[in-house]
Amino acid sequence: xxxxxxxxxLQSTQxxxxxxxxxxxxxxxxxxxxxxxxVSLGLATLVSFAGKVKGRLLIDMEPSLAVAFAKxxxxxxxxSDREFMVLMSAGELNNxxxxxxxxxxxxxxxxxxxxAPPVIISGVGSIIRIPKIxxxxxxLMTLQGKLKVNIAFEGSL
Amino acid sequence: xxxxxxxxxxxxxxxxxxxxxxxxxxxxxxxxxINDCSxxxxxxxxxxxxxLVGEKNMLATISMPQETAALLVSYMTGTPIGKITPEELYxxxxxxxxxxxxxxxxxxxxxxxRFQLTSPFVIVGKSYSIVHKNQVTTFWKCFETSGLKLQLxxxxx
Numbered sequence: 001x002x003x004x005x006x007x008x009x010l011q012s013t014q015x016x017x018x019x020x021x022x023x024x025x026x027x028x029x030x031x032x033x034x035x036x037x038x039v040s041l042g043l044a045t046l047v048s049f050a051g052k053v054k055g056r057l058l059i060d061m062e063p064s065l066a067v068a069f070a071k072x073x074x075x076x077x078x079x080s081d082r083e084f085m086v087l088m089s090a091g092e093l094n095n096x097x098x099x100x101x102x103x104x105x106x107x108x109x110x111x112x113x114x115x116a117p118p119v120i121i122s123g124v125g126s127i128i129r130i131p132k133i134x135x136x137x138x139x140l141m142t143l144q145g146k147l148k149v150n151i152a153f154e155g156s157l
Numbered sequence: 158x159x160x161x162x163x164x165x166x167x168x169x170x171x172x173x174x175x176x177x178x179x180x181x182x183x184x185x186x187x188x189x190x191i192n193d194c195s196x197x198x199x200x201x202x203x204x205x206x207x208x209l210v211g212e213k214n215m216l217a218t219i220s221m222p223q224e225t226a227a228l229l230v231s232y233m234t235g236t237p238i239g240k241i242t243p244e245e246l247y248x249x250x251x252x253x254x255x256x257x258x259x260x261x262x263x264x265x266x267x268x269x270x271r272f273q274l275t276s277p278f279v280i281v282g283k284s285y286s287i288v289h290k291n292q293v294t295t296f297w298k299c300f301e302t303s304g305l306k307l308q309l310x311x312x313x314x
Contacts, residue, residue, distance in 0.1 A: 126282035
């Protein structure tokens with residue numbers, strides 16, 4: 001997978017979390033090839049996109065981070081990652097990141113990618129498997145918890 | 158009649174037909190629609206899902222307990238239930254939603270409700286939930302085969 005295709009998603013995730021919530025995000029290593037199964041940290045959001053190629057962005061985070069992010073963004077207190085606004089805030093983050101990164105790569109590669117709304121999957125330890133498609137992951141750290149960015153494209157340029 | 162109702166009226170029967178035909182073709186099993194489908198949650202330990210990108214985006218999920226998935230995949234692949242690996246199980250279930258959505262895509266290709274497929278994915282776990290925004294219209298049907306149940310759900314995102 002081309003670095004120019006995946007790097008914007010990682011950069012955008014860091015930027016958007018910091019801009020939206022003030023939470024500092026640091027990379028814990030670079031991209032690595034993901035195994036076919038992801039075991040969710042707690043709250044996973046997935047945005048699919050389709051155009052000249054297909055792809056999807058998965059952002060998976062620990063419940064503590066999801067709560068802290070929603071609290072900062074909405075200026076309200078939440079106690080559980082299963083609260084509606086916590087779930088929606090995580091979904092919106094993915095939507096914004098995918099939109100931002102896809103604008104960059106659409107401009108660069110003319111892929112005409114269209115985003116679908118985020119799908120939010122809640123449940124620590126749930127397995128998310130996307131068969132027959134290789135993906136790249138990067139781990140990120142915050143003081144409030146860990147998150148993972150996983151990006152996959154199907155089809156070649 | 159609303160535009161959404163028109164959409165459901167057109168797409169719903171195609172999805173029902175597709176799931177019945179795909180399972181019959183792949184496994185030789187007959188699935189019958191059942192009326193008792195009152196639970197709006199995802200009733201299953203395994204959900205195969207696909208985002209369908211079109212003028213109105215959709216999320217299609219087929220959810221089922223582990224034993225239903227094992228039986229279906231066993232019939233699909235000819236592998237005895239006890240010898241199916243988790244990877245085969247998940248990939249088989251993913252292929253199910255891929256084929257169902259693919260068949261519906263063919264049915265509606267010449268209508269305003271046409272859509273593009275994205276990569277299927279599978280969610281596995283005991284307590285996961287798929288969350289969506291408020292006021293998302295959903296269409297769901299339950300089916301039975303050999304005493305086992307599965308659920309088809311379409312979210313109009």
